[in-house]
Each structure stands twice: as C-alpha cells, then as structure tokens.
Amino acid sequence: MDKLKQIQLGSEGLIVPAIGLGCIGMTPSFGMEVYGRADEKEAIATIQRSFELGGNFLDTADVYGPFINEQLIAKAVGNNRSRYILATKFGMEVNEEGVFTGSVNGKKDYVRKAVERSLKNLNTDYIDLYYLHRLDKTTPVEETVDAMAALVKEGKVKYIGLSEVSSATIRKAQRIHPITAVQTEFSLFERSIEEEGIYDTLKELGIGLVAYSPLGKGFLSGQFRTAGDFPENDARRFIPKFSGEQFAKNVELLKEIETMAAEKAITIPQLAIAWVIAKGAVPIPGTKRVKYIESNIAATKIELTAEDLNRLESIIPLGTPTGARYDETWMQYID
Helix, strand or coil: CCCCCEEEECCCCEEEECCCEECHHHCCECCEECCCCCCHHHHHHHHHHHHHCCCCEEECCCCCCCCHHHHHHHHHHHHHHHHCEEEEEECEEECCCCCEEEEECCCHHHHHHHHHHHHHHCCCCCEEEEEECCCCCCCCHHHHHHHHHHHHHHCCEEEEEEECCCHHHHHHHHHHCCCCEEEEECECCECHHHHCCHHHHHHHHCCEEEEECCCCCCHHHCCCCCHHHCCCCEHHHHCHHHCHHHHHHHHHHHHHHHHHHHHCCCCHHHHHHHHHHHCCCEECCECCCHHHHHHHHHHHHCCCCHHHHHHHHHHCCCCCCCCCCCCHHHHCCCC
C-alpha cells in the first residue's frame, strides 16, 4: 500500500494522517462492551498494524474504561511514543475510585487533575491533542479553555480541541485560545452538524473536523440488519437509531448505499469513509481487529466525484429522520 496521505488538521500546524483510529471499543467502557467483546492482544495488534500502514493517529479518552483504554494504548505504543499522535479527552468526570460520576467537569482544577492522570496512564510527558470531551454547562467554556491553554504553555499539551459543542461555544472558546479541532459524530446517517451550522463555523474559523462514528456506530459496516444482530451487552442495543420501525427504515436506506458500493467494487464502510474524507473531515473509525484496519486505510485512496457525493447525499438528504444517536440521558451531554 502506498504511503498514507497526511493533512493539516486545523490552522495551528498539527499534521495527521487522513484517517485515524478510534480506540473506544478496545476495552469495556461505562460497564459494558461498547461494540462487542474486546481482546487486548488483538487490540494491540490492530494498533501496531495501523502504525505499519501509516495510521499513527490514535483517539482515546480518560473515561474509556475508565483509564484502561489509555493504559492499553501506552502498552501498544511502547517505545515508539514520538512516532504516534495521541489524542485523548477529559471532562466526563472520573472520581478517585476510577468511576464515572455521571457529571461533566470543566473547572480549572479538574483540568489540571485530569491531564496529570492521562499523562501517567498514557506513559508520556505530553499529549498531542487534548479535547474537552463534553461541555460543562455549569462552567463558562472560557474558564475551561483558559486552563487548557496553560497546559499548552507548559508543554504538557500541544494542541487543544472540543467535542460535541455548538457554534456559539466554539466561537467563545476560539477567542481564548486557538482551537485545532472539534470532534463530533459525523456520518452519512448523522449530519446534524451540517443542519445546525457547526460544519460551516469550523470552515470559517479554520478549525479541523474529526469525525467519530463515521460508520454510524458500525451500522455502515452492513453487518447489522436487525436489532438481534448486535451482540448481547452491546451498547447499541439501547440506541433509538437501532430499534423499532426506525431501524427498519435505516436498513432500507443502507441497501441503496450498498448498491452504490457494489457498483464501485468497494465495501460499504469504504464508501462511507471516503464520503467523510471528501467532506473535509478526518474520520476515526473504531475497530479492534486487524482485518478491518487495512480495509479502512485503503478507503483513503478512493476518489469520489461531485456526482458521487450528490448521489450519496440524495439517498439520505439533510433532515432525513434516522433516529436519535443516544438515549435521552446521553443526549443531555450534547451542547
């Protein structure tokens, strides 16, 4: 395979490969298997195979586990730390016992506590890209970003980002310190950032877009046609998008995407990833298996024409109801 294309993420100088690797599924999180059962040995092999192919941009968070996901990455990276780009997140409050409290904490003292903990768990003295995982609605974002900016000055963090925030929040944050990237869910089945103007705000301000769940939480893998296809204890069983009549409607839309992928002699995931890249975002599909890494990275070579994009977006036009992406509790964390 040819060398993986590199791009500049945002306007602050961070260079990353055109596709990253989401690591959330490599360990249990929030007391359940996020995308089916994980195996540490296979997860580490997946990270290392991605690295061999040029995929050295890894995404994690302190709350994944909590802590064990960052520790797994440290183990996989080993002595090659300087050759990886590590992104982690904080803000979903984790207490001293290592338990997610259910709250979001963006206060200055917690920012400091969280970064020191992540540095230890990642076995590193700096984090390449540090995100506020969710907005603390009880703390001005300016306070949080000011505390993050102090970490940049100290060299503990190179670039800062936000996750799942509104245009108004992005603009407030940008006035305090340049934001390199905003991470949000973005896929053919989740385009709310376009509907809400966030996509345009990022382009206007020169902030990079990192797309998590570019395969619609695995739906665009094409493997799941009924709710019963998800493994037991899989978090997706509790997501409205994957239940009842809405799921059946989504499967019908997926069939049209499948037809287009077949015509191009590529897989549905490759077509979905190529679309995200064509939209100017860096996708971070999550996988914990070596066999999917090569296929995902190969998708960066696919060139979609304007006609291709129009056809894909006419299958699921903006505003098409595809179901909520989280249950009511988790939707409350979205800005």
